[in-house]
Amino acid sequence: MFLDSRHFAFAPAPRPKPVKTPVEIARKLGPAAMTKLMAAEMVEQVALKGDCKVDDLRALGFTAGEITELHFDARQRAGKLFVREQSAA
Numbered sequence: 001m002f003l004d005s006r007h008f009a010f011a012p013a014p015r016p017k018p019v020k021t022p023v024e025i026a027r028k029l030g031p032a033a034m035t036k037l038m039a040a041e042m043v044e045q046v047a048l049k050g051d052c053k054v055d056d057l058r059a060l061g062f063t064a065g066e067i068t069e070l071h072f073d074a075r076q077r078a079g080k081l082f083v084r085e086q087s088a089a
Contacts, residue, residue: 023061035070038062039077046082 026033041060045052057067 021061027066031070034062034066035073035077038066038070038074039081042074042078043081046078052078 026037042052045056
């Protein structure tokens with residue numbers, strides 16, 4: 001006797017939950033969280049390669065509109081973070 005898949009009840013495999021990026025999480029929390037994250041990413045980019053360009057922020061998941069809206073405040077905050085990190089070192 002040969003049994004095929006019609007004779008067994010197969011449960012569908014559970015779908016893994018999609019992993020949210022830091023930008024997606026901050027986006028749900030609002031502009032203040034987005035500004036804080038953008039500033040932290042700016043500081044990290046400067047530390048890694050010496051500068052942070054719009055293309056770097058886009059590659060991290062920020063939209064053009066978010067960059068336009070938040071970059072000024074994020075840059076000011078990043079400057080303060082960078083000075084604080086340099087003082088601690």
